Amino acid sequence: MLEPELPEESGRETLEATAEAVIFQNQDNGYTVLRCSGGGDHFTAVGIMPRVAPGELLTLEGSWVTHPSFGDQFKADSVQLRLPTGAEAIYRYLASGVIKGIGEKMAKKLVDQFGEDTFEVLEFHPEQLSSLKGITAKKARAIQAEFIQKSGMRSLLEFLTQHGLPAELGPKLWKVYGPGALEVLHVNPYVLLGGDLGVDFATADRLAAAAGIHADDAQRLEAGVLYTLSHNLDNGHVFLPRDKLLQTAGRLLSTDPQIPIGPDLLDEALDALSIRGKVVQQEILGLPAVYRSDLYEAEEYIAQRLREMAANELVVPDQLSQLVDRVEQEAGIHYAAQQRQAVELAARRQVILLTGGPGTGKTTTLKGILACFEAMGLETALAAPTGRAAKRLGELCNAEAFTIHRLLEAGYDQETDQLAFTHNEDNPLDAEAVIVDEMSMVDIPLMDSLLRAVSGYCRLVLVGDPDQLPSVGPGQLFDHLIRSGVIPTVQLTEIFRQAQQSQIVMGAHQINQGLLPPLVNRGGSQDFFFLRRLQGEQAVQTIVELCKTRLPQKMGIPADQIQVLSPTRRYITGTASLNKALQEALNPPADGKGEVKCGSVVFRTGDRVMQIKNNYDILWREEDGLKGGMGIFNGDIGTVLSAEPHERIVTVSFDGRVVEYTSDLLPELELAYAMTVHKSQGSEYRAVILAAVSGAPMLLTRGVLYTAVTRARSLFIAVGDEQVLDKMVQNNRQTRRYSGLRARLTGQVGPAEVNGELPF
Numbered sequence: 001m002l003e004p005e006l007p008e009e010s011g012r013e014t015l016e017a018t019a020e021a022v023i024f025q026n027q028d029n030g031y032t033v034l035r036c037s038g039g040g041d042h043f044t045a046v047g048i049m050p051r052v053a054p055g056e057l058l059t060l061e062g063s064w065v066t067h068p069s070f071g072d073q074f075k076a077d078s079v080q081l082r083l084p085t086g087a088e089a090i091y092r093y094l095a096s097g098v099i100k101g102i103g104e105k106m107a108k109k110l111v112d113q114f115g116e117d118t119f120e121v122l123e124f125h126p127e128q129l130s131s132l133k134g135i136t137a138k139k140a141r142a143i144q145a146e147f148i149q150k151s152g153m154r155s156l157l158e159f160l161t162q163h164g165l166p167a168e169l170g171p172k173l174w175k176v177y178g179p180g181a182l183e184v185l186h187v188n189p190y191v192l193l194g195g196d197l198g199v200d201f202a203t204a205d206r207l208a209a210a211a212g213i214h215a216d217d218a219q220r221l222e223a224g225v226l227y228t229l230s231h232n233l234d235n236g237h238v239f240l241p242r243d244k245l246l247q248t249a250g251r252l253l254s255t256d257p258q259i260p261i262g263p264d265l266l267d268e269a270l271d272a273l274s275i276r277g278k279v280v281q282q283e284i285l286g287l288p289a290v291y292r293s294d295l296y297e298a299e300e301y302i303a304q305r306l307r308e309m310a311a312n313e314l315v316v317p318d319q320l321s322q323l324v325d326r327v328e329q330e331a332g333i334h335y336a337a338q339q340r341q342a343v344e345l346a347a348r349r350q351v352i353l354l355t356g357g358p359g360t361g362k363t364t365t366l367k368g369i370l371a372c373f374e375a376m377g378l379e380t381a382l383a384a385p386t387g388r389a390a391k392r393l394g395e396l397c398n399a400e401a402f403t404i405h406r407l408l409e410a411g412y413d414q415e416t417d418q419l420a421f422t423h424n425e426d427n428p429l430d431a432e433a434v435i436v437d438e439m440s441m442v443d444i445p446l447m448d449s450l451l452r453a454v455s456g457y458c459r460l461v462l463v464g465d466p467d468q469l470p471s472v473g474p475g476q477l478f479d480h481l482i483r484s485g486v487i488p489t490v491q492l493t494e495i496f497r498q499a500q501q502s503q504i505v506m507g508a509h510q511i512n513q514g515l516l517p518p519l520v521n522r523g524g525s526q527d528f529f530f531l532r533r534l535q536g537e538q539a540v541q542t543i544v545e546l547c548k549t550r551l552p553q554k555m556g557i558p559a560d561q562i563q564v565l566s567p568t569r570r571y572i573t574g575t576a577s578l579n580k581a582l583q584e585a586l587n588p589p590a591d592g593k594g595e596v597k598c599g600s601v602v603f604r605t606g607d608r609v610m611q612i613k614n615n616y617d618i619l620w621r622e623e624d625g626l627k628g629g630m631g632i633f634n635g636d637i638g639t640v641l642s643a644e645p646h647e648r649i650v651t652v653s654f655d656g657r658v659v660e661y662t663s664d665l666l667p668e669l670e671l672a673y674a675m676t677v678h679k680s681q682g683s684e685y686r687a688v689i690l691a692a693v694s695g696a697p698m699l700l701t702r703g704v705l706y707t708a709v710t711r712a713r714s715l716f717i718a719v720g721d722e723q724v725l726d727k728m729v730q731n732n733r734q735t736r737r738y739s740g741l742r743a744r745l746t747g748q749v750g751p752a753e754v755n756g757e758l759p760f
Contacts, residue, residue, distance in 0.1 A: 012061065012062065012063050013061075013062070013063060013064070013074075014059065014060070014061050015036075015038055015039070015045075015058075015059070015060045015061075015074060016038055016039075016057070016058070016059055016060075017036040017037060017038030017043075017045065017057075017058045017060060018036060018037050018038060018055065018056070018057055018058070018084070018089070019034055019035075019036060019052050019053065019054050019055060019056045019057075019058060020034075020035045020036055020037050020042070020054060021034070021035040021054055022034055022035075022052065022053075022054065023035055023044070025049075025050075025052075031046075031047070031048055032045075032046070032047065032048070032049040032050075032052055033045075033046050034046070034049060034052060036058065036060075036074075043072070043073075043074055044070065044072075044073045044074070045058075045060055045073065045074045045075075045076050046073050046074070046075055046076065047060070047062065047075060047076035047077060047079055048079065048162075049076070049079050049081070050154075050157040050158070050170075051098075051150070051153065051154055051157060052079075052081060053093055053096045053098035054092055054093065054096045055084040055089045055090070055091075055092035055093030055094075055096065056081050056082065056083065056084055056093060057081070057082040057083070057084055057085070057089075058079060058080065058081055058082070059079070059080040059082075060074060060076040060078070060079055061076060061077065061078035061079075062074055062075045062076040062077045062078065063075055078162065079158065080158070081154055081158060083119055083151070085116065086116065087111050087115050087116055087118075090111055090116065090118050090119065091107050091108060091111040094106075094107035094110060094111070094118070095107040095108070098150060099122075099143065099146050099147055099150060100143075100146045101139065101142060101143045101146060102143065106134075106135075109132050109133075110122075110129075110132070113131070113132060114128070119147075122143065122144060122147040123144065123147055123148060123151070126140040126141055126143065126144035127140065129143060129144075148179060149174065149179075152174070152179045152181070152182070153170055153174055155182055156170050156173065156174065156181050156182050156185075157170045159182055159185065163203075163206070163207055163210075164203070165192075165199065165203065169192070169197055169199070172197055173185070173197070177191075185207065186211055187211075188219065189204045189205075189207035189208045189211060189213075190204050190208065190219065190220070190223035190227075192204045192207070193223060193226075193227050193230075201223075201224065201227045201231075201252060204223070205220070205255070208220060214259070215253070215255065215256045215259040215261070216259050216261065216265060218268070218269065218272065220253070221253060221261070221265055221266065221268075221269035222269045222272055222273055222278075224249050224252050224253040224269075225245065225246070225249045225266065225269050225270055225273060225279075226273060226278060226279070226292075227249075227252070228240075228245060228248050228249040228252060229245060229279065229290060229291075229292055230292060232248075233292075233295075233473070233474045235735070235737075236470060236471070236472075236473075236474055236475065236476065236735065236737040237474060237737055237738040237739070238291065238295050238299055238444055238474045238475050238737070238738060238739040238740065238741070239284070239289040239290055239291040239295070239296075239738050239739070239740065240289070240290055240738060241287050241288060241289060241290075241738065242270070242281065242288040242289070242290050243288070245270075245290050246263065246266045246267070246270065249266060250263075250266055253266075270290065277293055278292070278293060279291060279292060279293060280292075280293050280296040282296070282740075282749070283749070284740040284743055284749060285740075285743055285748065285749075289738070289740060294445075295444060295445070295474060297448075298444050298445055298447075298448035299444055299448075299475075299739070299740055299741050299744060300744065301448055301451065301452070302444065302447055302448055302451060302477075302741060302744075303741060303744030303745050304744075305451045306351060306451070306481070306486070306487060306745065307486060307745060307747075309350040309351040309460065310349070310350070310351055310486050310487045310488065312349065312350040312351075313348055313349060313350075314347075314348065314349065314350055314457075314459070316347050316348050316376075317347075317376060320344060320347055320348070321344070323347075323372065323375055323376070324340060324343055324344060324347075324368075324372060326375065327343070327368060327371045327372050327375060328368075330371070331367070331368065331371065333364065335364075335365070335368060336361065336494055336496075338361075338365075338490060338491075338492050338493070338494065339361055339364060339365040339368060339492065341490055342354050342365045342368075342369065342490040342492075343365065343368045343369050343372050345488055345490060346369045346372065346373075346459065346461050347372055347373075347376065349459075349488050350458075350459055350460065351459070351460040351461075351462070351487055351488070352460075352461055352462070352487065352488045352489065352490065353439075353462050353463075353478075353481060353482055353487050353488070353489040353490070354366065354369075354461060354462070354463045354464075354489075354490050354492070355463075355464060355465060355466055355482060355489065355490070355491045355492065356465065356491060356492030356493070357465055357467060357492075357495075357508060357509060357512065357710075358465075358504070358505045358508050358509070358710050359495045359496060359500070359502065359505035359506075359509075360492035360493060360494060360495055360496070361492055361494070361496055362463065362465075362492055363396050365490075365492065366396075366397070366435065366437070366461075366463055367396070367397055369435065369461055370382070370397055370399065370435060373432075373433045373459070378432040378433045378459070379430060379431050379432045379433070380431060380432070380433040380434070380435065381402065381407055381429065381431040381433070381434045381435070382394065382397060382399055382400070382401035382402070382434075382435050382437075383401060383402050383403065383404045383407045383434060383435070383436050383437075383450075384401060384402075384403060384404070384436065384437045384438045384682060385403065385404055385438055385441040385442050385446065385471075385682060386403060386438070386441065386633065386634075386635040386636070386681075386682045386683070387403050387633060387635065387636045387637075387654070387655070388635065388636075388637060388682055388683040389403075389437060389438045389441070389681075389682030389683065390402055390403045390406075391655065392682075392683065392684050393437045393438075401437075403633060404436065404442070404446055404449075404450055405421075405614070405616075405631065405633055406631070407423075407429070407434075407453075408421040408422065408423045408424075408429075408449060408450065408453050409421060409422035409423055410422075410616050410631055411616055411617070411630060411631070419614070419616050421449050421452075421453065423453035424449070424452050424453055425452045425453075427453075428453055428454065428455040428458075429453050429454060429455065429458070431454075431455075431458060432455075432457065432458055432459065433458060433459040433460075433461070434450075434454060434458060434459070434460050434461070435461040435463065436450070436460070436461070436462050436463065437463045437464065438463075438464055438468075438681070438682040439462045439463060439464030439477070439478040439481075440464045440465060440466060440468040440469070440470060440471065440478045440479070440681070441464075441468075441471050441472075441681050441682050442471060442477055442478065443471040443472070443473025443474055443475050443477060444473070444474050444475035444477060444739070444741070445473060445474070446473070447475075447477055462478070462481070464478050465710070466478055466479045466482055467512055467703065467706055468681060468703070468706070468707050468710070469677070469678055469681055469703050469704065469707050470737065472634075472678065474737075474739070475737065475739045475741060476737045476739060477741065480739060480741045480742040480745070481741075481745070483742060484741075484742045484745035484746055485746070486745045486746060487745075495509065502527055502528075503517065503518075503527055503528035504527050504528055504709060504710075504712050504716050507528050507709055507716075508706055508709045508710050511702060511705055511706045511709060511729055512702070512706055514702070514729060514730065514732065515729065516722075516725060516726050516729045519718075519722055519725070527712070527714060527715050527716065528709075528715075528716050529715075529716070529717045529718070530717070530718045530719075530722065530725075531717060531718070531719045531720075532720075532721070532722065533693070533719050533720055533721075534693075534720075534721050535693075536571065536572035536573050536693050536694065537572060539572075539573050539691055539693045539719050539720050540572060540573060540577065540578060540581050540691075542719050543564055543578065543581075543582075543689055543691060543719055544581050544582060544585045546562070546689055546717065546719075547559050547562050547564065547582060547585070547586060547673075547689070548585045548586060551687060551715075555687075555715070557686055557687050557714075557715065559586055560608070561685065561686040561687060562685070562686070562687045562688075562689065563675070563680065563683075563685040563687070563688050563689070563711070564578055564582065564673060564674035564675075564688075564689045564690075564691065565674070565675060565676070565677050565680055565688055565689070565690050565691070565708050565711065566578060566674055566675075566676060566677070566690070566691040566695075567676065567677055567691075567692075567695040567699040567700055567704050567708075567728075568676065568694075568695040568696060568699050569676060570695075570696075571693075571694045571695065572693075572694075573691040573693040573694060573720070574691075574695075575674045575675055575676055578673065578674035578691065579670070579671035579672075579673050579674050580671075582671075582673035582674060583602070583604070583607060583671055583673060586673065587604055587606045587607055589604065593605045593606065594642055594643035594644055594645060595643050595645060596643045596644070596645050596648055596649070596650050596666070598663070598666040598667060598669075599667070601670065601671060603640055603643050603650045603666070603669065603671075604640065604643055605640050605641070605642055605643050606639065606640060607639070607640040607671060607673075608637065608638075608639060608671065608672045608673055609637070609638055609639070609640055609652055609669050609670065609671055609672050610635065610636065610637050610638075610669070610670055610671075610672035610675060610679070611632045611633060611634060611635065611636040611638070611654070611668055611669060612634060612635075612668055612669070612670050613634050613668050614631075614633045614634050615631065615632050615633075615665075615668060616630065616631045617630055617631070618630065618631065618632050618659060618665065619659070620632060620654070620657040620658060620659045621657070621658050622656055622657060622658070623653065623656050623658055629657070632654060632657070632659055635679060635682070636654050637654070637672055638652040638653055638654035638655070638659075639652065639653050640652055641653050641658065648662065648663040648666075649661065649662055649663075650666060650669070652669070674691075677690075677704045677707050677708045677711075678704075678707075680707070680708070680711050681707060683711060684711060684712075684713050685711055685712060685713065686712075686713055686714050686715065687712065687714060687715040687716075687717070688708065688709075688711050688712035688715070688716050688717070689717045689718075689719060690705075690708045690709075690716070690717070690718045690719065690720075691719055691720060692718050692719065692720035692721060692724045692725050692728070693719075693720040693721055693724060694724070695724075697727075697731065698733075698735070700724060700727050700728045700731055701728060701731045701732070701733060701734075702728060702729055702730075702731060702732045703732075703734070704728060705725065705728040705729060
């Protein structure tokens, strides 16, 4: 049911009413259609009324409207909820199931025993509940906690919805601040900017103004500076230059022309944050830098630890060369000079970097290093940043591989409301060697956590392609590690003869050199194609045909082994539009096929979906039900097993890990028939189709095209405009990311340049 169109409105009124029945309620935003009684009459009220229950008393402010289909309704734009009074009304409220642990029978027992004092007993005297048969002291305390939470949560949700904030913030705020959440919001609305609440500064600022916080209040200024610094983590920056930070924060905070926010006020705010340890100010190569304190500590620790590891030469077998010979013989291959150098270097040094583009034998070398470690008797762990990358690594090495989060055993710390890892400096990994693939995707915070979990004697091999897109998170870690020259590095450059037969491989190297690969197939390679479609609608139609019929029927590639990529989410060839078109073609609605709508997206049984944020405390179970665990991570791909519209629950299997998504969790999912090139990093697909028609210039880059091509194992097809592809090849602009890691690694945190080039 949609919120009704309102052709006619009468004047504003205030009504006192009692909730009789909930006809419809959208769990995402609290929009409710409610049957009410009041003034001796029954009527329908509509509006934002989250978690309203039958029996509750309401004060509704709004106006009468006439709906073309449903007749007269009261459209409430302000709603106050109060607990019911009188034994009968209290019974109806509790019997509705609004309080977990109380059903119809228990509600009758409670009201029969305590009458109009039932709510007071539930909140303040739970020990009296134990006098009733079937209620233990433990259950009484649980009912009290549930009642208090429902009452507090209802007030919190009312406040949020009245101020245009999503209702799903309520449980998150309650988890952090408990019953005091509403009071915290009144005192400091800027707490909404922290953690994963995702509220923008303008929204928090509106709440602050309503609470009487002035535009030049120190609390507001400090929140604005810290928000600016944190917001730029999404742009990959580890720090911001002080002048840029204050200029940007000044624009954010200067909303009232009558109250100018000058440099002096911003300087004071920044210094106050420094004194309280929220930020760290340090000069990086002559540039005054401002870090969020946690990122400063992470960058400093990474540099210190890697410098120490890079200086270590470990004890190796006396006959290392013969050992590598044996590894070669057992694998039935002969290593090229660079490959053998990498295997022997990994055995000798505590940390090395291994890089190389497609077709250069990086996988063979990695497998050789693993075999060498096993021959040396080393307990070795394999890891990658994402689930798909870890799965691919495990398949290539014929060994178990983990995401870095699972290797470190990620969890949720209730006290800090932050991600926490079981393995750290106090509880390091048991592994004697760790190999991490797809290092270009690893950001500064994750690398910090990994290094803290690696023991003092553990070897570390970091593998990746620096020409891939940089990490989504802050920093450009792998690139800076290579360019520092501090860590022993082997760069594989020889393209092997077999790989030269693949136009995917050769095309990727041509793109990397600034050359557009031949787009006309002349009977050579059968793995790289271009289909000209200059109009967006034509491109979408062709992509749908390729996925639905042409590739499955003519090339034997099933639709579930085809991945559509786009540089952008927007426009007709962006992922949002493509996903709708592909869902309609590959998984249309049908009788008996459940579906649940979340915003503009429909999740349907059989859909391919993707988790779009790290969720460390979401529960999963294995399909056989024997084991379970916590945590589904950004980029994990799954299939919808069922979608229950009435309960609004979508059940998804992520490679055998089954998760039930309730309505508050559904915004963390999106369809994955098409995804952005950035989201595809670390994955490999049998066939890749790239939509190359339009996009913002900052997304149409050489790195995006190179990454898209190298995602394809057997077939790559570009659909679109060759001029767009040419623009991508020529656009080698890389967004500058502020990071001091390279300077720290080289020991040059000071007012000097390195070879005339700032290392960030």
